[in-house]
Amino acid sequence: MISSGNSESPVADRGLESVPSQVLQNTTSSIAVVGCSCAALVVSFFGLSQFDLPITKYVRSVTIHLPWDQLTVPWMAFTSDMGDWIGQGWRLAALSILLLVGAWAFEKPIFKIVAVQSLVAHGIAALLANGLKHLVGRPRPKFIHSGDWQITPSWASGLDSFPSGHSTASFAVATVLAKQFPLFGPLCFAVALFVALSRILRGSHFPTDVLGGAVIGILCGFIATAPLRQWRTSIQDGLRHAAMGMSALVALLWVLSRRMEEGEAGILFLALGIVAVAGGLWIRKVYWVRRGRQEQSRYSNISALLIAYGLAAMTTSPIVISSVGFACIASWLHALGRNDDPEESPRWFAVRESALMGGLAIAILVLVDARGVLPFR
Incomplete structure (x- = not known):
């Protein structure tokens, strides 16, 4: 018996109809994840901004300015100097070069991949950080003598506080290393946090400067470790991870600072x-x-x-509850459509x-x- 030409058309039509529906559902979910992640970051930034001046004033109170700026608290002085040493751009680049040497010496292709990706992430981070520094034109803490200042594009030295370049580069490289070597992920981010803290203690940046640098660095790391055609997914994942991490840090700072x-x-x-x-x-x-x-x-x-x-x-704290809440919603929405664990x-x-x-x-x-x-x- 010869079946009719349209005998399977209802099934085929249903299959074709489900494709646009699934695409629309995925798009809507992605937009919601990005929106919640951005909301968490905005609330975190607002919460952290309330510590900019108090932390800056405290750092000044424990700093001797003559003959040079020197912290009087030993652990703060050590963190300031060591973090500045670790986070310098040429040392982060040297780490990538060492990975290339290791790939050649021990015949480990993964080392070569990580080296290239970390160099790419570092390069993107440097371009974005230096561009934003002069576009935003925020004065560094040592030029702030009150709660009032102007933010305007500038090429002048000292008007380049946001974002922190050390923090941006450190988090970019740390993200690449953490994604490729998950077992050492906590250590990599701990080192990046150490560098970010050093920039605050050194009086070079406000807390919100290092927060902005950390978010940009994480995004650069996610972009560098995925194919370029997947840049939308990379940004979405980067924002989601940054939202949860930054919300947790603001929560910790809030608890340690407020009753x-x-x-x-x-x-x-x-x-x-x-x-x-x-x-x-x-x-x-x-x-x-x-x-x-x-x-x-x-x-x-x-x-x-x-x-x-x-x-x-x-x-x-309503600020902490809001930022963590948005971050949790973003993570929950992301997990809803996953069936490949x-x-x-x-x-x-x-x-x-x-x-x-x-x-x-x-x-x-x-x-x-x-x-x-x-x-x-």
Whole structure:
């Protein structure tokens, strides 16, 4: 029997109709992820901007200006000098060259890939940072004697504070290394944070300068480690990771600098945080019980985001709650459409869960015992 020519057309039509629908859904999800990530970064930038002048004034108060600028606190002086030494551009470039030498000497192709990508990320970061420096024209902290200053394009020396070039380059290289060598990712970002902190202690930049540099550097790292045709996805992923990281840093600084919100609002925020953390831990228990099933990744993601949001609520700061909340929504939306989570080994599973529980314990300890310990408000 010869079937009719249009016997399969309804199925084909349904398949064709689903393609534009899926594309539209993915586009909408991507826009939402980018929007939430940007919102988290904007709120984080606003929150950190409130520390620009207090931190600058404190650094000046512990600095001897003659015969040269020298910090009187030993650990601050060490951080300032060592971070400045590590973050210099030619030393970061030398690291890439060493990786090239290692690729040739030990026949490790991955070293060559990382070396090239880190050089590309460093180059893009340098171009963007130096261009923005003069386009924004923000005065450096040593030229600020009050809370008022003008921001206008300028080529003058000293009017190039935003963003921090050291921070931008350090985070660009750290992002490449962290993506290619995930096991050393925390160490790479810790070094980049060390460099960023040194720029603040040195009196060369405001906290918001290093935050801007860190975000730009992370974006450069994501762009350099992916094919150019995927630049939209690279920017989306970079913004999402930067939003979560910067929100966490602002939350930590806020807790170390401010006391808990008093009154009914503080109590409500604290109760919300406790409930969210408890809910996240309960879901984590379910995730452990269901380990090996298809839903494990979803349970893990929801649990981690609930715990993160709960900790943010326990800071009792609306700014922190907003920034972390937007970052969590971005991560949740990103995870909704993912069906390609790789199977993880039991060892990696144990390491990840131990790190999560250890981080939770440290966060609670900081919330309980370290509120307002920093000497500025």
